[in-house]
Amino acid sequence: MKYAGLLVMPAGFFLSIAALILFPAPAPRAAFVLCGLAVEGMGLAVAVRGHMAARGEHHA
Amino acid sequence: MSPAMTDASFALTLALLLLAPLAIAGVALINTGLGRSRSAAQSLLGSLAILAVAAIVFAILGAAFTGNLPGTAGGAGHSFQLAGKSWNWLGAAPFLLGGLGAAPAQSQLALLFEFLAVALVGLLPWGSGADRLRLTAGCAIAAVIAAFVFPLTAHWIWTGGWLAQLGLNFSLGQGFLDGGGAATVHLLGGLSALAVIWIAGPRRGKFPKEGLATAMPGHNAVYVVFGCLLALVGWLAWNVAGAVLWLHAPLAALPVTAINTLLSASAAVVATFAVTRFRFGKPDASLCANGWLAGLVASSACAGIVTPAAALFVGLVAGVATPLLVELCELALSIDDPSGAITVHAAGGLWGLIATGIFAPQPGQLVAQLVGIATLLGFVFPLVYGLFALLNRFVPFRADADGERIGMDLHELGGGAYPEFVIHRDDSYR
Numbered sequence: 001m002k003y004a005g006l007l008v009m010p011a012g013f014f015l016s017i018a019a020l021i022l023f024p025a026p027a028p029r030a031a032f033v034l035c036g037l038a039v040e041g042m043g044l045a046v047a048v049r050g051h052m053a054a055r056g057e058h059h060a
Numbered sequence: 061m062s063p064a065m066t067d068a069s070f071a072l073t074l075a076l077l078l079l080a081p082l083a084i085a086g087v088a089l090i091n092t093g094l095g096r097s098r099s100a101a102q103s104l105l106g107s108l109a110i111l112a113v114a115a116i117v118f119a120i121l122g123a124a125f126t127g128n129l130p131g132t133a134g135g136a137g138h139s140f141q142l143a144g145k146s147w148n149w150l151g152a153a154p155f156l157l158g159g160l161g162a163a164p165a166q167s168q169l170a171l172l173f174e175f176l177a178v179a180l181v182g183l184l185p186w187g188s189g190a191d192r193l194r195l196t197a198g199c200a201i202a203a204v205i206a207a208f209v210f211p212l213t214a215h216w217i218w219t220g221g222w223l224a225q226l227g228l229n230f231s232l233g234q235g236f237l238d239g240g241g242a243a244t245v246h247l248l249g250g251l252s253a254l255a256v257i258w259i260a261g262p263r264r265g266k267f268p269k270e271g272l273a274t275a276m277p278g279h280n281a282v283y284v285v286f287g288c289l290l291a292l293v294g295w296l297a298w299n300v301a302g303a304v305l306w307l308h309a310p311l312a313a314l315p316v317t318a319i320n321t322l323l324s325a326s327a328a329v330v331a332t333f334a335v336t337r338f339r340f341g342k343p344d345a346s347l348c349a350n351g352w353l354a355g356l357v358a359s360s361a362c363a364g365i366v367t368p369a370a371a372l373f374v375g376l377v378a379g380v381a382t383p384l385l386v387e388l389c390e391l392a393l394s395i396d397d398p399s400g401a402i403t404v405h406a407a408g409g410l411w412g413l414i415a416t417g418i419f420a421p422q423p424g425q426l427v428a429q430l431v432g433i434a435t436l437l438g439f440v441f442p443l444v445y446g447l448f449a450l451l452n453r454f455v456p457f458r459a460d461a462d463g464e465r466i467g468m469d470l471h472e473l474g475g476g477a478y479p480e481f482v483i484h485r486d487d488s489y490r
Contacts, residue, residue: 002258006441006442006445006446007442009437009438009439009441009442010438010439010442011438012434012437012438013434013435013437013438013439014438016430016431016434016435016438017431019431020226020230020431021142021143026423026424026427029427030426030427030430033427033430033431033434034430036434036438037430037433037434037437039438040434040437040438043438044437047258048393051258051393051394051395052393052394
């Protein structure tokens with residue numbers, strides 16, 4: 001699960017880069033960059049959950 | 061192309077950079093104080109070794125990729141074309157500091173700044189891995205950071221890479237701004253610390269099967285608080301030198317940068333003092349030290365750009381957030397971070413970079429800052445984790461259980477930092 005989260009994070013990065021190229025107007029560009037950051041945040045959250053689950057399995 | 065540097069600016073920046081190692085000394089002392097007494101000598105020796113390894117590897121390999129040396133100053137390097145824009149992604153200078161003597165004075169100073177920066181980045185995961193990370197592993201981690209990860213980030217942000225050119229290519233303010241290294245040093249170091257913690261795991265007994273996490277307080281609050289005072293001197297030098305080198309600030313703007321640094325740290329420590337006083341009934345020395353440091357880290361991004369009132373606000377937010385995030389990491393997220401690098405350096409740096417975008421007068425600056433943050437989080441962090449996970453297979457990060465039990469000093473160095481002290485039984489091992 002941790003690796004899945006870490007693999008999702010680059011997708012958010014590429015969304016942010018795509019925003020620069022695809023949207024010259026400031027508002028949609030900013031919105032798309034924020035979406036990229038949100039995807040990264042979700043990936044990080046999944047990675048953190050994976051870390052916590054691994055800890056639980058280790059103790060079990 | 062950056063404007064030419066005057067003799068006065070050169071002399072001032074050089075003098076400041078000679079003071080900047082005090083920030084490294086401060087962080088090393090804080091790391092040692094926040095660890096256990098039986099690992100104190102290993103912690104400080106490790107800091108010295110990491111500084112040395114990072115400097116040597118950066119000189120041999122890393123400096124070539126930052127692109128500061130002759131023929132590359134001003135943003136040349138490896139580029140590709142995408143959507144009609146040039147994306148400069150890697151510096152291209154001679155290895156082993158070739159041509160350093162013939163480089164312009166500004167490039168030489170920039171290189172000196174980067175030497176100090178890479179040493180500090182290496183120290184941050186070392187502090188987070190305290191009491192269980194092997195000395196060899198700390199050096200290997202520093203070598204990986206100095207050889208590739210830091211140079212890549214430094215080139216993108218400081219020496220004309222694609223993040224620095226966001227203003228030119230996409231009309232996003234002045235491009236990604238990071239005068240004092242909030243991203244290049246602190247966010248990168250904090251994320252590296254998270255990767256090391258995840259790979260090495262928590263200290264034995266930190267998270268028991270049942271109940272809350274075991275408190276493992278630092279062994280010397282005097283080291284920690286004195287480290288904060290040392291760090292202030294280094295940070296003032298660091299932020300002012302960075303404003304000259306990376307923001308091209310005129311001499312008249314430099315006192316404000318120093319004042320903003322002090323104000324941010326002051327507001328942060330007062331806020332942390334108040335929060336810990338409110339939550340625990342008494343102020344907590346180590347959390348207040350973390351708050352002070354978080355204020356300094358946040359100022360690294362914005363001290364050269366914002367007004368003093370904004371610097372106060374930035375510090376205030378950093379100071380309130382720090383103790384809460386320390387608790388969140390330890391109690392809710394099972395992250396064993398003795399030095400608080402993730403909270404102080406990663407979160408503090410992140411907040412400083414966002415604040416720079418909010419308070420900078422140029423339109424589009426906030427988006428430029430967010431793109432930079434997205435790059436560090438979405439590209440550099442997974443890259444660092446992957447590299448460290450690979451490295452862990454060849455150079456195991458973690459000491460064996462017996463080493464952890466007797467302490468890293470005896471295990472790795474054969475002698476303790478305080479040989480005349482009585483060693484007490486450790487109740488945290490269950």
